[in-house]
Amino acid sequence: MRTDQLIEILSTNSGPADRRQLTRGIGLAVALGAGAALCIALLALGVRPDLAAPGALGFLLLKLAFTAGIVVLAARLLTRVSRPGGASGGRVLTALLPFAGLLALAALSLASAPSAHWDRMVVGHMWLECLVSIPIIAVVPFAILVWAVRRFAAPTDLVRTGALVGLVAGGISAMGYALHCVDDSVPFVALWYGGTIASCTLVGAMLGPRLLRW
């Protein structure tokens, strides 16, 4: 085929482009993924039974603020990084801000508590459940986001884009899990939430080059 034939075909086929398609597609995927994660968390695990206990609601809100912060920040980055050439520069590193904030809070909270309590504050009761649930719940939002990126975007840095997809999915999943989680200490959230979300990010970065090719 001659290139001028192709140009002829393409240019007579063109029309106004929908420029907001990418942002809308990723926004839709985040919303769908959040809905799915919420349903899974509520059906499989249920809301924490001690919601009326003193301090419980405050901690639930803290967990939601941390995870929602990650989701919003990472999803915004994803709409830039998943465009051709959009991954250049150190912009991606701003996704680390919520982690840094939470780690600082965790250090403060440990410093103000007697060291005999540290063990319980860090390990909590249900660390294993947290460690298993967040990555499992993350599978569904991850799949929806991969679909959206393949359909609406055109990433040229598949490792970074995959990492952000994993980060958004991990954050969404942790939001859902937070409704069930009864471990109320900042160091616990920093270690187990932060750690599992970070591992989702790592898995995303590893799968990106396979799943996001276009």
Next chain:
Amino acid sequence: MIASEGDLRGLMRAALDGDKAAYRTLLDRLSQHLRAYYRGKLARIGRSQTEAEDLVQDALLAIHTRQHTYDTDEPFTPWVQAIARYKLIDHLRRNRLSMADVPIEDAGDFEARDDHTGSESAHDLDRLLAGLPEKMRRAIRFVKLDGLSVAEAAQRCGMSESAIKVSVHRGIKAMATAISQGKGR
């Protein structure tokens, strides 16, 4: 390439607003940049010019099907270059060639040269068309290759004008997919 950033960006914006003439000019100019870029890269590893032309067409199709991913607030050249580079790496990987021999980041190669004549790829248009459903194939043949108007093609196919447009549109998407999967050679 840097010198024409303003022009190309203006053309792209007009094209995104639906200006077909601007879009055509844009693709024409981009194809020259892309040709120089790919020929330069592939010549260094002793690959053929036909192969470079395959890549030019791959990149043009990618630009066409993913045009909505260009953010008009950002410079245009890096967007095109990222697509060109991505398609080159993808091509090399697909053909198990080493990237080590190709200096990918050499932006100086991305210059236009007027070596347009005889630029034919190994993509076989007939074979690509043959892979399409009957309706799409006829629509593309009448409108794009035989130069009929949409109304004339509609009459000949016994379809409505909007059905012809939809068929052409879907057919081009299907051809883009076939090309990026390495069929039609």
